[in-house]
Amino acid sequence: xxxxISVASVPYFWSQQGYxxxxxxxxxxxxxxxxxxxxICSKRRSMKLQDWLAIAELLTQxxxxxxxxxxxxxxxxxxxxxxxxxxxxxDYLIEANDxxxxxxxxxxxxxxxxxxxxxxxxxxxxxxxxxxxxxxWCVPVELGKTDLAPxxxxxxxxxxEIEYQVFGxxxxxxxxxxFTARHLQLxxxxxxxxxxxxxxxxxVNTQEGDGFVQINGIQTQSSKxxxxxxxxxxxEQSGIDILRVVPVSARDTLxxxxxxxxxxxxxxxxxxxxxxxxxxxxxxxxxxxQQEGMKYIA
Amino acid sequence: MDLVxxxxxxxxxxxxxxxxxxxxxxxxxNETNARHFGGLNFTEQQISKAIDYAHQHNCKVYCAINxxxxxxxxxxxxxxVDQAMALGIDTLIVADIGVMDYIRxxxxxxxxxxxxxxxxxxxxxxxxxxxxxxxxxxxxxRVLSLAQVSRLAQTAPVEIxxxxxxxxCIMSEGxxxxxxxxxxxxxxxxxxxxxxxxxxxxxxxxxxxxRLNGLLIDRFGENENAGYPTLCKGxxxxxxxxxxALEEATSxxxxxxxxxxxxxxxxAIKIEGRQRSPAYVAQxxxxxxxxxxxxxxxxxxxxxxxxxxxxxxxxxQTTLGAYERSWQ
Numbered sequence: 001x002x003x004x005i006s007v008a009s010v011p012y013f014w015s016q017q018g019y020x021x022x023x024x025x026x027x028x029x030x031x032x033x034x035x036x037x038x039x040i041c042s043k044r045r046s047m048k049l050q051d052w053l054a055i056a057e058l059l060t061q062x063x064x065x066x067x068x069x070x071x072x073x074x075x076x077x078x079x080x081x082x083x084x085x086x087x088x089x090x091d092y093l094i095e096a097n098d099x100x101x102x103x104x105x106x107x108x109x110x111x112x113x114x115x116x117x118x119x120x121x122x123x124x125x126x127x128x129x130x131x132x133x134x135x136x137w138c139v140p141v142e143l144g145k146t147d148l149a150p151x152x153x154x155x156x157x158x159x160x161e162i163e164y165q166v167f168g169x170x171x172x173x174x175x176x177x178x179f180t181a182r183h184l185q186l187x188x189x190x191x192x193x194x195x196x197x198x199x200x201x202x203x204v205n206t207q208e209g210d211g212f213v214q215i216n217g218i219q220t221q222s223s224k225x226x227x228x229x230x231x232x233x234x235x236e237q238s239g240i241d242i243l244r245v246v247p248v249s250a251r252d253t254l255x256x257x258x259x260x261x262x263x264x265x266x267x268x269x270x271x272x273x274x275x276x277x278x279x280x281x282x283x284x285x286x287x288x289x290q291q292e293g294m295k296y297i298a
Numbered sequence: 299m300d301l302v303x304x305x306x307x308x309x310x311x312x313x314x315x316x317x318x319x320x321x322x323x324x325x326x327x328n329e330t331n332a333r334h335f336g337g338l339n340f341t342e343q344q345i346s347k348a349i350d351y352a353h354q355h356n357c358k359v360y361c362a363i364n365x366x367x368x369x370x371x372x373x374x375x376x377x378x379v380d381q382a383m384a385l386g387i388d389t390l391i392v393a394d395i396g397v398m399d400y401i402r403x404x405x406x407x408x409x410x411x412x413x414x415x416x417x418x419x420x421x422x423x424x425x426x427x428x429x430x431x432x433x434x435x436x437x438x439x440r441v442l443s444l445a446q447v448s449r450l451a452q453t454a455p456v457e458i459x460x461x462x463x464x465x466x467c468i469m470s471e472g473x474x475x476x477x478x479x480x481x482x483x484x485x486x487x488x489x490x491x492x493x494x495x496x497x498x499x500x501x502x503x504x505x506x507x508x509r510l511n512g513l514l515i516d517r518f519g520e521n522e523n524a525g526y527p528t529l530c531k532g533x534x535x536x537x538x539x540x541x542x543a544l545e546e547a548t549s550x551x552x553x554x555x556x557x558x559x560x561x562x563x564x565x566a567i568k569i570e571g572r573q574r575s576p577a578y579v580a581q582x583x584x585x586x587x588x589x590x591x592x593x594x595x596x597x598x599x600x601x602x603x604x605x606x607x608x609x610x611x612x613x614x615q616t617t618l619g620a621y622e623r624s625w626q
Binding site for chain 1 (some may be wrong): 366367368369370372393394395396397399400416417418419420421422423425426427429430440441442443446449468469470472473474475476478479480481482484486487511513514515516517530533534535536537539540541543544545620623624625626
């Protein structure tokens with residue numbers, strides 16, 4: 001199978017050491033495309049732009065395509081100026097997660113990847129954004145294979161690559177409110193960077209103990225991990241070009257990439273035999289199958 | 299400042315017009331608008347009648363075609379645009395750039411208001427829609443503080459409309475997939491959130507339980523006011539504690555910051571609630587009309603009117619939401 005593997009920006013807040021260790025290992029992994037940068041909260045500053053660029057350099061040297069990601073919910077002017085710095089540079093492709101990013105990219109004649117928070121639901125939107133510089137489309141999380149079917153041909157004709165999330169928690173919502181601070185009874189302005197204490201966010205269960213969501217600062221993710229690793233032939237047949245892995249823990253993300261690579265190469269030798277046994281996640285795949293996202297259909 | 303009021307049917311529209319709305323917003327009877335609820339919205343004939351009535355009373359009629367068109371259903375959105383324009387709607391409220399592109403292929407100048415569902419929260423995003431689709435006005439999502447709203451209104455290339463009163467959506471609208479994650483139907487695709495068809499109530503003696511597609515959203519004791527199980531407003535378990543992890547049942551009310559919104563140059567105040575009754579629309583429109591008129595002469599609204607608004611609110615409590623930094 002010829003599909004490429006991408007790793008989305010880490011949605012969680014890790015220490016500088018945490019990010020650096022992760023990306024050093026990623027440089028040696030069989031991943032093709034790496035998205036870098038903070039996409040959730042502008043208060044998370046364990047990494048300065050220079051730190052990200054140093055990692056970008058390292059990954060580029062290792063033969064990876066680097067894409068600089070941008071914030072999803074932009075409110076303050078300081079956030080816009082940080083964004084402008086990224087979206088106007090010429091060294092790396094950028095991932096736009098808000099219309100602001102693609103506006104700035106377009107103003108500087110830069111191409112961009114439309115992240116999955118950009119709402120492209122039809123061919124007319126696809127063509128319009130292609131006209132102003134989109135070269136890759138990360139499909140919105142709630143669209144499944146039947147929704148995509150009548151759009152594949154248009155994307156291919158325009159030369160727009162199609163990227164679909166195959167592993168990781170689903171990004172479900174963004175708010176002005178910081179749910180992590182709220183849970184810990186802290187004001188958002190005095191959050192004490194508590195997100196650092198939770199490598200994968202905080203699980204929210206129903207009162208009966210069923211998984212509901214995962215809170216991660218201002219973001220709400222699915223509690224279940226979206227997993228389409230057993231449906232790769234179907235994804236390829238549907239016309240998906242790039243398989244997106246959204247990081248969970250650093251360790252498990254690296255294992256998923258190895259496993260995914262083995263599956264793509266159809267190599268038993270490369271496959272991690274203990275993979276399914278000690279991965280402690282509840283899975284879902286409903287969106288791809290045009291069902292409620294939380295569902296898992298075997 | 300214009301007062302923009304909701305109407306889920308003709309009776310509500312009449313009430314809104316009679317009580318002083320400057321504009322009323324409506325939707326067609328299909329999933330092209332974000333209140334696609336059973337028994338709500340307008341047929342073609344009702345729209346004609348509604349426009350006649352509103353225009354006779356110097357009130358505008360906006361039509362929301364503000365969900366996202368999936369390719370397989372694309373013609374439903376373009377047909378709806380054609381229909382609304384042909385019937386004489388004053389303005390279309392739109393979120394999908396494909397739909398905006400279609401409107402501009404039909405007319406260079408037909409007024410487009412950017413729906414809250416488009417999630418435009420900053421100047422560059424507004425520039426994008428202004429430059430590409432010549433939008434006239436943008437409705438801001440309920441995620442900005444008062445200071446941010448004021449600053450944006452001063453620099454924006456378009457008119458700004460903000461929410462003044464009604465159900466509080468706490469997520470950046472148009473980017474929330476919680477409803478489709480749990481039920482398969484979302485505001486973006488189907489114009490619904492936590493749809494009624496998926497709601498179950500279970501009477502367990504002293505405990506009343508609400509579920510959405512089988513998932514437990516909340517449990518109410520005998521003395522508690524049991525609210526609709528909107529999924530972000532339930533009580534859940536977080537690290538061993540039962541809490542409103544996302545938000546409580548509460549409504550937005552910006553009456554208290556009306557002078558500041560006016561000073562910031564906000565063009566219009568939107569009242570949420572096309573799903574509400576004609577009586578509700580009448581009462582809320584009347585109170586807000588009075589508040590806006592008094593605001594012009596800087597005298598305060600009587601306490602009685604403020605209490606009435608609180609009584610009309612979800613959970614009988616109100617908040618300034620994200621306008622107030624401490625809420626965030």
